[in-house]
Amino acid sequence: MLFDANAGYLLEDCYLHDEAFAKRLKLPKEQVKVVPKGQPADPFILNFADHAKAIVVSRDKFRDWREEFPYLSEPGRVLSGGYEMDRLNLKPQIDV
Numbered sequence: 001m002l003f004d005a006n007a008g009y010l011l012e013d014c015y016l017h018d019e020a021f022a023k024r025l026k027l028p029k030e031q032v033k034v035v036p037k038g039q040p041a042d043p044f045i046l047n048f049a050d051h052a053k054a055i056v057v058s059r060d061k062f063r064d065w066r067e068e069f070p071y072l073s074e075p076g077r078v079l080s081g082g083y084e085m086d087r088l089n090l091k092p093q094i095d096v
Contacts, residue, residue: 004041
């Protein structure tokens, strides 16, 4: 799982590095990566997902990045969603 550096502030009101974030989520530290503090999140996340052939889960449509990262237009590569009634609800973004 890869998180924007801001995610720690949403949970703990401070930046959480990989290991601290993993501990907070009760996950093995090898499964969690946080964008380094001070780095722009979008290119870091999109590069990582491109090289890992990973699915991006975000509410962001990344319209400004589609030329640089054409995989964003592939069906199923970007999912949107959130928690509804304490359940994770993910769905493909259709407005690409």
